[in-house]
Amino acid sequence: xxxxxxxxxxxxxxxxxxxxxxxxxxxxxxxxxxxxxxxxxxxxxxxxxxxxxxxxxxxxxxxxxxxxxxxxxxxxxxxxxxxxxxxxxxxxxxxxxxxxxxxxxxxxxxxxxxxxxxxxxxxxxxxxxxxxxxxxxxxxxxxxxxxxxxxxxxxxxxxxxxxxxxxxxxxxxxxxxxxxxxxxxxxxxxxxxxxxxxxxxxxxxxxxxxxxxxxxxxxxxxxxxxxxxxxxxxxxxxxxxxxxxxxxxxxx
Numbered sequence: 001x002x003x004x005x006x007x008x009x010x011x012x013x014x015x016x017x018x019x020x021x022x023x024x025x026x027x028x029x030x031x032x033x034x035x036x037x038x039x040x041x042x043x044x045x046x047x048x049x050x051x052x053x054x055x056x057x058x059x060x061x062x063x064x065x066x067x068x069x070x071x072x073x074x075x076x077x078x079x080x081x082x083x084x085x086x087x088x089x090x091x092x093x094x095x096x097x098x099x100x101x102x103x104x105x106x107x108x109x110x111x112x113x114x115x116x117x118x119x120x121x122x123x124x125x126x127x128x129x130x131x132x133x134x135x136x137x138x139x140x141x142x143x144x145x146x147x148x149x150x151x152x153x154x155x156x157x158x159x160x161x162x163x164x165x166x167x168x169x170x171x172x173x174x175x176x177x178x179x180x181x182x183x184x185x186x187x188x189x190x191x192x193x194x195x196x197x198x199x200x201x202x203x204x205x206x207x208x209x210x211x212x213x214x215x216x217x218x219x220x221x222x223x224x225x226x227x228x229x230x231x232x233x234x235x236x237x238x239x240x241x242x243x244x245x246x247x248x249x250x251x252x
Contacts, residue, residue, distance in 0.1 A: 049241030085130025165231025
């Protein structure tokens with residue numbers, strides 16, 4: 001008799017727990033993973049330039065992960081698709097001759113946002129998650145416009161050297177940002193692991209689409225030293241974390 005009462009109580013507790021876990025047909029774990037994914041997005045330096053908000057979001061994400069014993073590998077394809085969109089190739093026409101320093105700026109932004117960039121005869125191909133590609137393109141356009149506006153009244157040789165100096169400085173800053181992030185503490189590694197995962201999946205997709213693609217390193221000639229040095233100074237100070245108010249609109 002006592003055993004049957006115990007079993008009945010146990011079954012009642014289990015039913016209660018299942019109701020809590022599957023409220024309105026949505027699994028609690030799924031909601032937790034979505035919350036973690038959103039917090040990690042807010043904690044990423046490349047998506048949020050507010051350090052205070054990043055630190056709070058990172059602590060909250062890490063606390064949830066510990067409480068529910070999940071890791072970044074538990075973030076399913078569905079959660080990634082909901083937050084960052086699908087893994088895609090976005091091809092953009094490249095009419096005429098494209099200035100090298102502009103390509104280097106765009107390349108830096110694709111690296112910063114876990115994407116890959118391939119250039120063919122008439123197109124630029126962005127490979128990565130939809131939102132990451134959209135942010136990389138928007139940031140690339142923003143930086144190019146800012147650079148051109150800064151030296152618009154200067155001679156052509158100065159403008160070219162200014163752009164080359166900016167591109168080099170921005171590439172250096174991106175490398176430093178990623179190196180600094182990868183050397184962070186345990187909570188920072190949550191963001192790093194996700195970034196590495198996104199970068200790897202984009203690189204693997206690129207290899208499938210363009211198995212014969214090769215990286216090229218073209219050296220730039222400095223025709224105007226003052227322009228180049230001024231460009232390095234500007235590229236070293238221009239913002240690289242332009243805030244996007246509504247990231248979900250990029251999926252539409």
